[in-house]
Amino acid sequence: MSSGYVTLGQVAEAAGVSLATASRVLNGSTSTRQVGEELRERVTSSARALGYLPNASAQSLARNxxxxxxxxxxxxxxxxxxxxxxxxxxxxxxxxxxxxxxxxxxxxxxxxxxxxxxxxxxxxxxxxxxxxxxxxxxxxxxxxxxxxxxxxxxxxxxxxxxxxxxxxxxxDNHAGAAELARRLIEQGHRKFALLAGPNNLSTARERMDGFHSALATAGLEPDHQDVMHGDFTRDGGYASTERLMKLGTEATCLFAVNDVMATGAIAALRDLGVQVPGQLSVAGFDDIPTLRDLTPSLTTVRLPLxxxxxxxxxxxxxxxxxxxxxxxxxxxxxxxxxxxxxxx
Amino acid sequence: MSSGYVTLGQVAEAAGVSLATASRVLNGSTSTRQVGEELRERVTSSARALGYLPNASAQSLARNxxxxxxxxxxxxxxxxxxxxxxxxxxxxxxxxxxxxxxxxxxxxxxxxxxxxxxxxxxxxxxxxxxxxxxxxxxxxxxxxxxxxxxxxxxxxxxxxxxxxxxxxxxxDNHAGAAELARRLIEQGHRKFALLAGPNNLSTARERMDGFHSALATAGLEPDHQDVMHGDFTRDGGYASTERLMKLGTEATCLFAVNDVMATGAIAALRDLGVQVPGQLSVAGFDDIPTLRDLTPSLTTVRLPLxxxxxxxxxxxxxxxxxxxxxxxxxxxxxxxxxxxxxxx
DNA sequence: GTTAATGTGGGAAACGATTTCCCATCACGA
DNA sequence: TCGTGATGGGAAATCGTTTCCCACATTAAC
Structure with missing residues (x-):
């Protein structure tokens, strides 16, 4: 008690049964094995009385x-x-x-x-x-x-x-991004800039591909779009956007392949004095709950994270x-x- | 091998040493015990060759x-x-x-x-x-x-x-909130509304107390301030704010005891057509990184979370x-x- | 009234490591 | 040559559970 540990052995002893029986009781009846009602009661009650807590390491070892x-x-x-x-x-x-x-x-x-x-x-x-x-x-x-x-x-x-x-x-990143692209095209956008994230990340790549394929379907030339690679983070989005704007772009809409980057993009644009969506529209992907209260609220693709x-x-x-x-x-x-x- | 597990025993056997020696080698020499260089090498290399991974459960059990x-x-x-x-x-x-x-x-x-x-x-x-x-x-x-x-x-x-x-x-919630209150009073605010969170939460309580004590120091009557209790969440902040506005308030500044609630408050105010900070100022607490890109950016107390x-x-x-x-x-x-x- | 079947409980061997003894072996000085 | 340490290595106990297997009843079946 003083040193802290109560073992199954002590419980068994207190209940006057063997280790095996005590184990059987506490495991909630091992499959078909039955234990007498009276013994079962004796074991559980002395386990409770002693404050028995099984040693998880020992259990793991035994059960593998x-x-x-x-x-x-x-x-x-x-x-x-x-x-x-x-x-x-x-x-x-x-x-x-x-x-x-x-x-x-x-x-x-x-x-x-x-x-x-x-x-x-x-x-x-x-x-x-x-x-x-x-x-x-x-x-x-x-x-x-x-x-x-x-x-x-x-x-x-x-x-x-x-x-x-x-x-x-x-x-379905591809379909989601494609659908988003269609909707944006529907809105009248023709020239896009993409914040693509690291280009060896499957998620980023799929979203980009989906977006591009919708553009192609609509008869827009994907190659003519600006693409910026960078970190998948808020700061990555910020930096990519700065770079993009410094280079100059004719895009009317910026698609960041995730919301976190889109947030960085909006921040960068604000710092550069570019109105969103007045001068440049911005879209993201994910619909991060914490970012739903952004102003302007993000156009995005909702995922049930x-x-x-x-x-x-x-x-x-x-x-x-x-x-x-x-x-x-x-x-x-x-x-x-x-x-x-x-x-x- | 086929069944998956490599034990220390197998490593020892492969190295031609005893279990004890193998253990000593892999534990990085138990205190003062030395193991011959050659044996040490033999053990580590056969451990590597066999892909030995210690069984954490067994270690925990032995080491308690x-x-x-x-x-x-x-x-x-x-x-x-x-x-x-x-x-x-x-x-x-x-x-x-x-x-x-x-x-x-x-x-x-x-x-x-x-x-x-x-x-x-x-x-x-x-x-x-x-x-x-x-x-x-x-x-x-x-x-x-x-x-x-x-x-x-x-x-x-x-x-x-x-x-x-x-x-x-x-x-130091008390001091932080008090300092915030002073700064807001400095800005000219005299009448505050508080989104206080659950009133049995120590953090919420301390921030409220700190805020109130600064008001008292400034000669403002804390009792005259509106206080709303509710969940410590974004939605809690939203709901409390709706209630507050429905009831009517003369406050010029709303202090939510954390940023998450402040975010809900701003959302509610926007939905109610109340300009922030034009008609009502809003302040929070924590400086949650993800919420730093909110517009308007939150006045808050930064904690290095x-x-x-x-x-x-x-x-x-x-x-x-x-x-x-x-x-x-x-x-x-x-x-x-x-x-x-x-x-x- | 034996034998078989069933139900219950205990004994003891795992499980895979660590660690404490204890025993060789070797070198060194007397 | 014989202690006397020091040193490196092995055998075995231990950690707390689970579980296999056996013993003993009690009952059922023929």
Whole structure:
């Protein structure tokens, strides 16, 4: 008591039963095994009396599986990730499991490191969020790591990473961006500037491609559009926009491939004295909840971020063990708001 | 190999040494024990060759301590918490440890549950973030749980929870709010409306008290100010503001005790057709990074959220074991921006 | 009235590491 | 040559649970 730990042995002793019996009782009846009503009562009551708390490490060791579930994101302060994380967290706790959060800081090898740690802890499952750079070497390493994780009985799901061999919840970036482009063209825009993010990120690339393909369909020459690459962050958007404006552009509408960059773009334009949407329209992608109160409100493509997190978690926490990877397609809804308007 | 696991025993066998020696090598020499250079080499190389990954559960069991560090927040999607979380995460990973994230959803008993789970996992430390309701019963239970956590060798730090018996990183809410009030009075405001949040939350209460005390000092009657209580969320701020305006107020400035509520307030005012700051000034508290691009930009009190997270983590991950709780006071910097201006 | 089937409980071997003893071996000085 | 340390390495206990397997009843079946 003084030193802190109450073991199952002590509970068993106090209840006058064997270790095995005590374990059986506390595990909520191991399958078909029955334990007498009276003994069951004796065990539970002395467990409660002693304040017994099972040693999770010992359980994991014996069962060769823990109650840990991993979640890997690039940056938890980024509202995109924290929204998805909220969904994942919710489901994980609902299942009575414990969430382990790993952040990569967008460093290439970090995911593998985190996955190894989860493997070492015998984690039940892991949810990988966010498109990664398509760097061949680290992708290969990650794939290997995922394979090992699976072999150890762990389950893997991804959000927005269609490349990886695992269950995936993925927004239809291409269609969403294309639809957005159509709507903007409908508004009268003909010349666009694109804040494209890092060009080796699948998400960024898909959104750009979708946008471009809609332009092509409308008979507009994608090649004539200005494209700026930069960080997927608010500051990245700010910097890219500054660069863009310094270079000069004829665009009447700026499409940032995510809301966070669009926010940076609007800030940059304000600092440069460019009216939004008066002189330049701005559109984003994601519909980040925290950014919904921006003025002007962002025209964007709404993604159910939290729900995507929940779905991904369900994919790995659910009963059924599928053998081939499942893909949940998420539809994005175009929202035309104040930040875009027909060009003058 | 096929079934997935490589144990230390296999590594030892491959290297032709005993389990003990292999362990000593891989633990980086247990204190004074030396292992021959040649053997050391043989062990590490066959560990690498076999792809040995220590079983964290087994290690925890043997050492009676794991590499897990807990972080408890109310809601990870709330940018206040995700900012602090980013700081904590950073330090935890820097120390080569693994972060466990628990969220309470603002439910009273949840923290204790999470703490018990961490105890069960023999977590090294835990950081508790966010003021809790001053509900006597659950506070007592939490205090007990913290005490047990400590007895098991775990360390505890809090952010913004000055009540609890543990190392704490706490903003000086009173002083910050008071300073803000002074600056607003300086601008010419005399009549304020307060969005106070839940009135049993220490943070909300302190900020309100600080604000009020500055008013009193300035010879203004705090009692004459309008006060609205409500959720600490964006929607809570929105709802409270609607109520406030419906009731009517003579205030020229609205102080929301956090930025998230202030954002809701501005949204509500916009929907009601009230100009900010033209007809009504609005001020917040925290300086949430994601909300810095709001228009009008928020007058607020800047808190170094991420740094606070880092400091809390350091408190509990650092070398020295202090016996009496330390308190790190965080100063908030008043930022007068666009959302407030002298009343007309 | 034996035998089989069933239901209950305990004993003891895992699980995979760490760590404490204890035993070789070797070198060195007396 | 014989202690006497020092040094490197192995055997085994230990951590707290789970679980396989066996023993003993009690009852059912033939």
């Amino acid at each position: 599986s823990s109650s840990l579930v991993g979640l890997v994101v690039h940056d938890i302060a980024d509202p995109y990730f924290s929204s998805v994380a909220a969904g994942v967290t919710q489901m994980v706790e609902e299942h009575g499991l414990v969430l382990v959060l790993g952040t990569t800081d967008r460093a290439p090898g970090k995911e593998s490191t985190i996955l190894a740690a989860l493997r070492s802890h015998r984690a039940k499952a892991v949810v990988l969020v966010g498109s990664r750079s398509t760097d061949a070497e680290s992708t290969e390493q990650l794939t290997r790591e995922i394979e090992m994780f699976r072999q150890q009985g762990g389950r893997v799901a991804c959000v927005s990473q269609p490349v990886l061999p695992a269950d995936t919840v993925c927004p 939290e729900q995507m997190g929940r779905q991904a978690a369900e994919l790995v926490l659910g009963e059924e063990e599928h053998d081939e990877p499942r893909l949940i397609d998420v539809h994005g809804e175009v929202l035309i708001r104040e930040s875009t308007r027909p060009p003058t | 301590s794991s590499s897990l560090v807990g972080l408890v927040v109310h809601d990870i999607a709330d940018p206040y918490f995700s900012s602090v979380a980013a700081g904590v995460t950073q330090m935890v990973e820097e120390h080569g440890l693994v972060l466990v994230l628990g969220t309470t959803d603002r439910a009273p008993g949840k923290e204790s549950t999470i703490l018990a789970a961490l105890r069960s996992h023999r977590a090294k430390a835990v950081v508790l973030v966010g003021s809790r309701s001053t509900d006597a019963e659950s506070t007592e239970q939490l205090t007990r749980e913290i005490e047990m956590f400590r007895q098991q060798g775990g360390r505890v730090a809090c952010v913004s929870q000055p009540v609890l018996p543990a190392d704490t990183v706490c903003p 991420e740094q606070m997270g880092r400091q809390a983590a350091e408190l509990v991950l650092g070398e020295e074991e202090h016996d009496e709780p330390r308190l790190i006071d965080v100063h908030g910097e008043v930022l007068i921006r666009e959302s407030t201006r002298p009343p007309t």
